[in-house]
Amino acid sequence: MIDKLIEKIIEKRNPSVIGLDTQASYLPSYKDIAGNADAARRILDFNKEIIDATFDIVPCVKVQVAYYEMYGYEGMKAFAETLTYASSRGLVTIADVKRNDIASTASAYSTAFLGKNDLGQTAFASDFMTVNAYLGIDGIAPFLQDCKEYGKGIFILVRTSNPSGRQLQNLLVTLNDKMLYEIMGDYVQEWGKELIGKYGYSSIGAVVGATCPEEATKLRQAHPSVFFLVPGYGAQGASAKDIAVSFDGKGLGAIVNSSRAILCAYKKEQYAHLSPAQAARQAAVAMKKDIGAALAEKGIDYSSLTKGTRE
């Protein structure tokens, strides 16, 4: 699955992801919403408009399940249909669900997002999902199994973008004098070694916050086969320069998420004359340019990226 993502990135010449964290309050029709079912329908319609306006310029969408769960099972129906619609438009999909459990329970989660259940049906079919590995390999093995069986991928939380991520993730562990996030990075690289594709990256990736460029730099150097999903650009304050450290010398190795700045672009003065969908498109174009410029400063010419095997 990582090869498919990388080829979409190369094809669109754009390593960015639109995060469909669509809260009801983001919708122009927010005040007219009557209950959970209505909210779910309107959120789905809004998502489809955003997808229609951007699918030709971005390779991937990330759908944050929390905003759908808060509208109950009807919200979850909109979550499933958003993923299906994005796939139908040729986008790679990431279910941002941060699931974690052990053994048969982890297997049930994996089934829900990556595989097929015991009735042979899918639930919330996605290409990738995010996973929390605090429980160790017992909680990861079932996902690895489905990644192999169904050609899917996962991103494991390594260093999150929030300030208090450091409370646990930056604790210094006596083992090898490393911080916890570095040990998590070591595990991610180890767990993913059987799923490395033709570009040298594994379908078992890592979430590494844009707001932690120092940690990202260390992780990029230490874990050459781990692809990064990078949150925190834009609304959380990280710049394109901060995210450039997550890329390799060829312009691969990371994909950068932006949610609110895209979905709510229509609320900004500069885009106020546009529809939400058209404003989202303009914001997505601006983000692509911003990242491209930061990579160009590192000597990476994104427009020259080509598909094919890397050594």
Added chain:
Amino acid sequence: MIDKLIEKIIEKRNPSVIGLDTQASYLPSYKDIAGNADAARRILDFNKEIIDATFDIVPCVKVQVAYYEMYGYEGMKAFAETLTYASSRGLVTIADVKRNDIASTASAYSTAFLGKNDLGQTAFASDFMTVNAYLGIDGIAPFLQDCKEYGKGIFILVRTSNPSGRQLQNLLVTLNDKMLYEIMGDYVQEWGKELIGKYGYSSIGAVVGATCPEEATKLRQAHPSVFFLVPGYGAQGASAKDIAVSFDGKGLGAIVNSSRAILCAYKKEQYAHLSPAQAARQAAVAMKKDIGAALAEKGIDYSSLTKGTRE
């Protein structure tokens, strides 16, 4: 909310939880199931039978969402209705969802299980939910807020019951020469200090596996106000003696979960003449006795527990 749970425990003289991890394959009618919607309906019916057969002897149910997510949004409807039905029978409910994210996303998760959304509606209303704190206080604060506002509680993963929990949780951290799980325990106690009820326990509790009696002993001593949710009894191999260390000298401080051994009791030879519901009841009675005997060995007379303020 912790006071309500403790009073139900005292009232039933039973510190055990039935885990409704109802996989379709647990149902007698498994082979007749036609698709996700049918699976969801049958799982809900099965859960109601189990609840009807046990609500007078157990204080609490824990519903593991992974087994509902794997049947899509229809499964999530069954999840919501299982929680509602259990509440209607007077049971305390724990949504075992292990959610984790930051800021507004954590807030959306908290809304989904503990609070009300921006339309004033609930989604999967529960008394407690389980939470993963790898992201630090940013990922916990929104839940604390809802615990205060709505009188709810959470259980934070501290030391999980699976063997590979040690891969991260038992790493020795240079800070104070403690292991990661001990530091997580310290945080849980600190985060919960404003939510301590009249029995001396906080509504911010910890998940501490029955399979780790050494760690549980340390945590019980170090964190007197942290209530434990204890998985791993039965199917995962922990005995009642292993779980006794999680209780305080008065027989409080922990609630013990059993899922498969209750739900699938009807498949055991000794209960083969009973319906699934009646077999579940017998297994729940046996579990209560088993735990009671282990506590009696510690000198705790469970039958003498009374409600009222503890010093």
